[in-house]
Amino acid sequence: LVIMAILIERTWDSARVDGPSTAVRLFAMTLAVAFTVAAALAELSPYVLDRHWLPTAAFGIAINLAVGSYRGLRLTELSRFSPVRTAQAAR
C-alpha cells in the first residue's frame, strides 16, 4: 500500500513536470520491473532456499555486485543518446 501510494504520488509529479505520456510510461515500466522481480522471486521455492541457500545467496550477491558496478549506458539511454553517438562518429 505504501509503495503504491508513493508510486501514484510520483506519477502525479511526473505528469506535472514531464507530461502525462512520460508519467504513464514510467508508471508502466516500474510495474513491469516489480512484476518481473516478483515472478523471479516466486520461482525460489522454500525447498530451494532451504537446501541450496548458500549458492542462492552467492548468486544473488554476485548479480548485485555485477549490476551495481555497471557504469555504462542503460538500455533506454542507448536510444536516448544515439544523436550524440552519431555526431561523434561523424566527427
Place this chain on the structure above:
Amino acid sequence: MSALGINARNQVIARRNPRRAIVHARDKVLTKQRLTAGGVPVPETLCVVQDRRAALGFDDATLPDRWVVKPSCGSGGRGVVVVVGAIRDRQEWSTPGRVLTSKELRRHLTAIIGGDHSTGDDDVALFEPLLRSHPDLALLAPAGLPDIRIVCDGSLPLLAMARIPTVASGGRGNLHQGGIGAAIDLVDGRITRAVHGRRPIDVHPDTNQRLVGTRLPRWDEVVEIARRCGPATGLGYLGVDLVVDADRGPLVLEVNSHPGLEIQNVARSPLRPARSRSRRRGTVSPHDAPVPVR
C-alpha cells in the same frame, strides 16, 4: 567517446560531491550565502519568512511591485509564485493568469513553511525581486526569462546551453515542457545549434528571431562566474543556472548537484568529467580544455 549515462554520472557525483555540499546545494538560502561569500553575484534577497507565525503576520505592503516567492528547498518550479504588478494599493497582486490576494499569499507562505512544496519536512520562503532579461536575450525570447545552464567539473566548464521559453512552454524554459534548448560555444558564447523537442531549428518558432549564430551578451563574465560556483559550494561536479539581468548582469539562480544529461543531446557532445577528486580544486591541464560545441 560515448555519452555520460546516469550510472556513470552517479558515480562521478558520489566521488566528487561531498554529502554535506549536496544537502547545502538543495537549500537556496544557504546556497546564496555560500555563493556570495565566494564572490558570485546572485539575485537580491528581499526577505526570508522563517516560521508559521511570521507567515501569518507577513506584511506584503513592503514588497516592490514585481517579485517572486519560492520555497528554499523546492525543485522543479514547485511552489514558485511570480508577481508582475501590484493592484489596489498593494492589497492584491497580479500573477500570470490570476490575481493573488494578501490572504492567499499568507496561506501560500504557510504551505511553503509546512513543506508542501519541498523535499524535506519543513522549509522557509524566499522573496526575490523579479529579474528582467538583458535586452539582447529579451529579443530572443519575448515570453519568459531565458536562462543558461553550464555544467562544470570543479571550476572547469564542460558544456553550456541556453533554455529559451516559448509560448507553448508557458514562459518556462524547461525543454520537456516545450522550451528551446540552444547549445552555446563555450569559447565565444555563440549559439551553435538549437532544438525544439527533438527537432533542430534555426529560428525561434514564435518570433522567427534567428537563434543559431547569435552571440549571448556578457558571455565572458557568465563563464567566469560559473567557474567560481564549484569552489564556492564545495561541489566537484555541478550544473550552474544563470540569467543575464538587464540591470545587474549575470546572476546565478541556483546550482545543481545532480545536473541533467539532456544537455549532451542539445550540444551533440558528450560530458567528460573527471572520475576522481583530484580536480576538485580546479587544476586544469591542456588535456582538460573545454570542448568547443560545434
